Amino acid sequence: LAKTTQPISMDSYEGQEVNITCSHNNIATNDYITWYQQFPSQGPRFIIQGYKTKVTNEVASLFIPADRKSSTLSLPRVSLSDTAVYYCLVGAIILTGGGNKLTFGTGTQLKVEL
Amino acid sequence: NAGVTQTPKFRVLKTGQSMTLLCAQDMNHEYMYWYRQDPGMGLRLIHYSVGEGTTAKGEVPDGYNVSRLKKQNFLLGLESAAPSQTSVYFCASSYSGTGNYGYTFGSGTRLTVV
Numbered sequence: 061l062a063k064t065t066q067p068i069s070m071d072s073y074e075g076q077e078v079n080i081t082c083s084h085n086n087i088a089t090n091d092y093i094t095w096y097q098q099f100p101s102q103g104p105r106f107i108i109q110g111y112k113t114k115v116t117n118e119v120a121s122l123f124i125p126a127d128r129k130s131s132t133l134s135l136p137r138v139s140l141s142d143t144a145v146y147y148c149l150v151g152a153i154i155l156t157g158g159g160n161k162l163t164f165g166t167g168t169q170l171k172v173e174l
Numbered sequence: 175n176a177g178v179t180q181t182p183k184f185r186v187l188k189t190g191q192s193m194t195l196l197c198a199q200d201m202n203h204e205y206m207y208w209y210r211q212d213p214g215m216g217l218r219l220i221h222y223s224v225g226e227g228t229t230a231k232g233e234v235p236d237g238y239n240v241s242r243l244k245k246q247n248f249l250l251g252l253e254s255a256a257p258s259q260t261s262v263y264f265c266a267s268s269y270s271g272t273g274n275y276g277y278t279f280g281s282g283t284r285l286t287v288v
Contacts, residue, residue, distance in 0.1 A: 094276060103178075103264045103279025104217070147216070163233075164209070164217035 082148030197265030
């Protein structure tokens with residue numbers, strides 16, 4: 061499984077755009093990039109997933125350069141409620157018996173202030 | 175919209191006692207997983223299942239057993255609890271087909287072994 065590296069923590073203010081970058085230099089051809097959000101005392105929640113270029117949903121955008129060795133989660137106009145830990149995961153879907161065994165690192169603690 | 179339900183939410187055990195954590199999902203997902211989360215350690219995979227009647231070891235399986243007798247349920251057992259098993263346990267499930275490969279997590283079980 062590809063190892064990921066992301067900042068331990070980030071601080072921001074309400075209304076700003078936050079970009080969290082994750083590096084995954086040894087990403088494999090069939091690996092997807094997935095981001096999760098976790099609030100205290102809750103399980104992680106799926107935010108967004110992508111393979112290449114740009115993916116956007118109602119919550120965030122995910123930018124993946126052509127070499128796929130990094131990815132950036134972009135949160136537009138954050139609010140206090142976006143204070144959470146954000147995990148970047150890289151893994152392949154193994155359809156024959158292996159399952160999808162994604163590895164969670166320690167994530168990035170985002171703190172949003174007024 | 176129950177998703178993934180974990181019971182119990184909290185439990186205190188004495189060293190040497192046994193218990194079973196129950197995970198139930200109503201999304202007809204094939205894959206189910208048990209993770210533990212410790213401070214500063216991220217989430218670590220204990221065991222997983224790729225379908226009814228199957229189980230496999232994850233990253234930290236020692237001291238735990240699992241069973242998947244029904245597709246919707248995944249049980250995690252501690253035969254003889256140890257203080258090192260004090261942790262927050264999360265169950266997750268995922269769909270094995272194409273499209274969204276994201277995990278759906280339960281709200282966790284906080285276990286303290288004294």
